[in-house]
Amino acid sequence: MHLVSGVTCPFCGCCCDDVEVIVEDNKVFDVRNACALGASKFMGYNRHRNTKPLIRKNGELVEASLEEAIERCAEILANAQYPLLYGWSNTSCEAIRVGLEMAEEVGGVIDNTTTACHGPSILAIQDVGIPGCTLGQIRHRADLIIYWGCNPWSAHPRHIERYTALSEGRFQRAIWKRYLSRLILESARKKRYRAASLIFKGGAATLPAEREEKWILPPPGERKMVVIDVQRTRTADLADIFIKVKPGGDYDVLQALRALIRDEELDVDEVAGIPVEKLEELADLMVNARFGVLFFGLGLTMSVGKLRNVEAAIKLTRDLNMYTKFLIMPMRGHFNVTGANVVFTWQTGYPYAVDFSHGYPRYNPGETSAIDILSRGDADAALVIASDPVSSFPRRAVENLVNNPLIVIDPSLSPTALMADVVIPSAFVGIEAEGTTYRMDHVPLPLKKVVDPPQGILTDEEILQRILRKIREIKNKSSSS
């Protein structure tokens, strides 16, 4: 049994690099420091594992040799007119680089999962720029932390503990004590209510639907956490202030805050369900912060307004920089989705949805993005790597994806793999294979190999290189004949 320390977690965009993995007989025995999500990946990655290449014959997926599967992949991609190469956010930058080479070779479209998460954020950033920094700066200096339309408690469980409100920074203290005392008070309130309801209502022990939130704030200069969301998530329970916005009302609230920050008066009593007095208090809090940061999630990108919501949030941050220091950062989901954007941009000039069908990279989200291509039925073949679009794309897009030849390269048997024509199992990047990943703040981190992959299982990079070699062989053969 041995301990591998300093392991980077291959789950979410936090890329926590303090994970320790205990390995016994080439198996993960235990994992330390990881959150529930990271731990379930390290402890459960080998369950329901597929280790055999599969090819669909007579409607059924049957076992095949790796050579046969690679040959079939190369044939599909070389013969396709407009193939889609999708996924990339759960693999290493090194594999993504090979994928881009392949997309250029086959003249297809290459897109990463940004298209279905923070694509609108990228579009907004390209419109108005972004004031950003590393998470280390935020940990040590931020005194106002705002989470807007995101729930790190569920999606990035160590984000608050490692980088923001619950972390001990050099110049800012964690809010642990305040949180715990609030938790005790809240628990006592619930108990009192339940006891009272037993006595007076004969047993209906439910809490009141909504009570008036009273903001009790720490002194200026001390760290504060604000959550703005459509429902009271567990992250909201941690916050000093929770503001509930009506679904689809984010854009209105962001623009109202921009007006309030410029000392303009609003001629309404409430905006998207939030009383104007509360917004005024929030605007005061923002202006008086010494170092504020706004983290936003899919609550802005996936709801009505999409890129315009993000654009308004960035413009709010820009306006706040007239008075104080304020930054903004998207909460990126997959562990290397930022890396996918970075590598795509190095190689092609564009972060996602890159079309090589004209022989040069072209970028027009809405036209060259995966969901649009599939919904229109334009792609005549697809390669999906390290992703599961059957579980994340709308029905019409999935219908067209599975009705054409589909190749899946994935360590586990996902719903997309079940629908594929060729399945090639690969090694888990960050567990069974090394590589490079980019944290959500664009800091590159090394991914470690803690155990060996099963016999005969190659890494994504190796599989892609072998398919690419085969495609070139087929193309050379057809051009010479």
Add this chain to the structure above:
Amino acid sequence: MELTLITGRTMEQGCTKEHAKISDEYMMSVAICEMNAEDMKRLGIRDGGNVKISTEVGSIVVKAVKSRRIRTPGIVFIPFGPWVNAILPSDTEGTGMPLLKGFKVKVEPTDDLALTIKDLLLKIYGKK
């Protein structure tokens, strides 16, 4: 009755998807619909009972779960997964991103059972 559907990540969905999406645990964590207690009472839906969620794209059956987190009536929440995706519209309005939060759905109680992942894929996409 029309309610507003929000999709999103949950801790259970995140953990079970790493084990296996073809497992029962994954189905139990994503083939659910978290609802406000008042909405459930008004629609005659019991906690743990099945509900049919419909949009113009199609309908699915999932398990209703009473949630204390959803305190505003009129909102329902379904975690990301193949079940909810089967009823999502694919129009991206030229942005590349479909609307996945805050669209109208019809919710009604049903005696039908939620389909397993393999049955769902077979029924909707005709492959397994």
